[in-house]
Amino acid sequence: MKVCILTTAHSPFDERIFHKEARSLAETGYEVVIAAPFERSEVKEGIRIHSVPPLSSRTDRIWRLKTLYRVALQENADIYHFHDPDLIPVALLLSRKHRKSVVYDVHEYYGDSLLNRHWLPKPLRKSVGGIVDRVEKWAARSFAGIITVNGHMAELFRKENPEGEILHNYPLERQFKFSRPEKLKPPVILYLGGIKLDRGFEVILRAMILVRKNYPEAVCELVGPMVVSDLDQEFSDLTPWLEQGNVRLRGKVPYEQVPEILAQSSIALVPLFPTLNYQKAIPVKLLEYMAAGIPVIGSRFGYIEEIIAKNQCGLLTEPGDPESLARDICALLEDPKKALSYGQNGWDAFHREYTWEKEQSKLLSLYERILAARDQ
Numbered sequence: 001m002k003v004c005i006l007t008t009a010h011s012p013f014d015e016r017i018f019h020k021e022a023r024s025l026a027e028t029g030y031e032v033v034i035a036a037p038f039e040r041s042e043v044k045e046g047i048r049i050h051s052v053p054p055l056s057s058r059t060d061r062i063w064r065l066k067t068l069y070r071v072a073l074q075e076n077a078d079i080y081h082f083h084d085p086d087l088i089p090v091a092l093l094l095s096r097k098h099r100k101s102v103v104y105d106v107h108e109y110y111g112d113s114l115l116n117r118h119w120l121p122k123p124l125r126k127s128v129g130g131i132v133d134r135v136e137k138w139a140a141r142s143f144a145g146i147i148t149v150n151g152h153m154a155e156l157f158r159k160e161n162p163e164g165e166i167l168h169n170y171p172l173e174r175q176f177k178f179s180r181p182e183k184l185k186p187p188v189i190l191y192l193g194g195i196k197l198d199r200g201f202e203v204i205l206r207a208m209i210l211v212r213k214n215y216p217e218a219v220c221e222l223v224g225p226m227v228v229s230d231l232d233q234e235f236s237d238l239t240p241w242l243e244q245g246n247v248r249l250r251g252k253v254p255y256e257q258v259p260e261i262l263a264q265s266s267i268a269l270v271p272l273f274p275t276l277n278y279q280k281a282i283p284v285k286l287l288e289y290m291a292a293g294i295p296v297i298g299s300r301f302g303y304i305e306e307i308i309a310k311n312q313c314g315l316l317t318e319p320g321d322p323e324s325l326a327r328d329i330c331a332l333l334e335d336p337k338k339a340l341s342y343g344q345n346g347w348d349a350f351h352r353e354y355t356w357e358k359e360q361s362k363l364l365s366l367y368e369r370i371l372a373a374r375d376q
Contacts, residue, residue, distance in 0.1 A: 001371065002031040004077035006091075008064055009084045012036040012049045015255050015284070016107070016169055017083060022047050024360040025367070035071045037064060050075065065090055079103060079144070079370060085110050085132060088139045101144040101370050106153060107169075110136065112276035144370045147363070150303075152280055163369070165362040169284050173355040175259050176291040187218040187333055190265035190294070192258065193285045195249075196227035198278070200271030200299075202235060206322035208245030211329050218333070223250040223261055262292035267332050267339070270298035273319050278302065287354045290346030295339040297328045313346030 003025055010017055012034040026032045026046045038051035052067045069090045072080060081103045082091050094100040111133030114125050137160045140146055146164035148154040154166045189208070195201050201222075208220045226249060228238070235241060242249070253261065262268075268289035272278045279302040286307060289296045296314030298304040308314050315331065318324040332339040 001029075001079070001367075002033070002075070002077040003079045003081060003367075004072055004075040005032065005034045005036075006068055006072060006080060006082040006087055007034070007036045007084055008055070008068065008086055010036065012038050012051070013044075013255065016105075018044075018047065019172060019255055020169075020356050020360070021081070021105075021167075021363060024356075024363055028364055030367075033075055033077070035068055035075070062086065069093060073098070078374075079367060081105060083107065085136055088135060092139055092142055095142045095144070101374050102142075103145045103147060103366070103370070104140060104143050105147040105167075106136070106157065107149060109153065109277050109280055112280075144373070145366050147366070150280065150282060163366075165366045167359050167363055168282065168354070170354045170356045170359055171284065171288045171291050171350070173291070173351065173357050176262075176288075176350075186266065187215055188265045189218060189220045189267045189269060189329060190261070190289075191220070191222050191224075191269045191271070191285075192261070192288065193224045193283070194227070195222050195224050197230040198273040198275050200269070200273065200320075200325075201226075201228075202231060203271050203320060203322045203325055204269065205235070205238075205241045205245055205247060207325040207329065208247055209241075210322065210326035211333075212244070212246055214330050215333055218246060218329075220245060220247045221250055221261070221265065222247060223253055223258075225252045258288065259292065262288060262294060265292070265294055267329060268292075268294045268296050269325070270296060270304050271317065271319065271325055272299050272304065274299065274301040282307070287350060290350040290354065293343040293347040295332055295342035296346060297325065297332070311345055311349035312342065313349060314342045 005017060005022060007017060012018060022032045022034060023045060033048040033050050035050045037054045038049060039054060041051045042049050050071055052064055052071060055064060072094060079101045080094050083105045091102045095102045111129040114120055114129035114132060120128060140157050140160040143161060146157045146161050147167050148157060149169055151166060157164060191204060211218050270283050270286050282303045286296060286298060286304060290313055296308060297317050298308050298314060299319035300316040301319060305316055308316055315328040317328045
């Protein structure tokens, strides 16, 4: 059986798309092809990448739909699995016109996320977000199945389409086989993921200057793509902030390098703001920190608060408050025994409850049901 995975917004080697879903399917015996913007077509780990020209701008994603539609027809797959709302027109054509089995994989609350997109004029954000939300739900009725990332999202889509699965975007257990830390490492404070205003960029910069008054040797590593267009004017020149806080910008790194970076860190941060989207989402970075046995400092709201409090794997800080974040960082540096205890608790909880290997059976079960229904 052949699966064609479609995306415009992600790399074909995206963590969820390639390393989790595509590899799980390929290891089970499916023929898997990923159609995505990329420099070249290639085969990696038995998964074929069918590249389309890389995108030159955000609007270029729209013009790529026609190309991806032609690629999808050319592949003639048994199941099409798409990941981005802008691909809904392509998915509807495949489902309605060509009677193909289509799965929509919903990563986030796209309508809510548009309320904080700096590239969209502010007066338009609410109305555009509402339109996207309604189109998603209406289109969901035409698809063979819906994949969501938490129970709340699943309920929203289940009203339109009862077939689907919740696939939590948990980390791969096999990537975290290194030994659990037995002592607190040198003070390397880590933030992993997209770096921008509503993910606490300014808060981290301010907090690290305060931390270094007590711990001048402390280093903060920011690992991930950075957006500066929405920062306050006083951050127009980042150099003095980076120097005073001893903050290093690592940029985006290959997924395979993440475990090594985690293994070299002593404290990890999830300082997100309580936007509508983040209130409902489980940050993958939080679970990766736990998988590495690192004590966590996270914002006091939503799933972040629930997971940290439930598993006693770190401290909760007030979102948007650099003084609170700095105090919590210093508290863990001052009490390495407590920090190691939090790390151990997170390590145990991850292996007990939060691994992708426990999720992949649900993906395979959904595919089996879709294929069985198609053959009836």
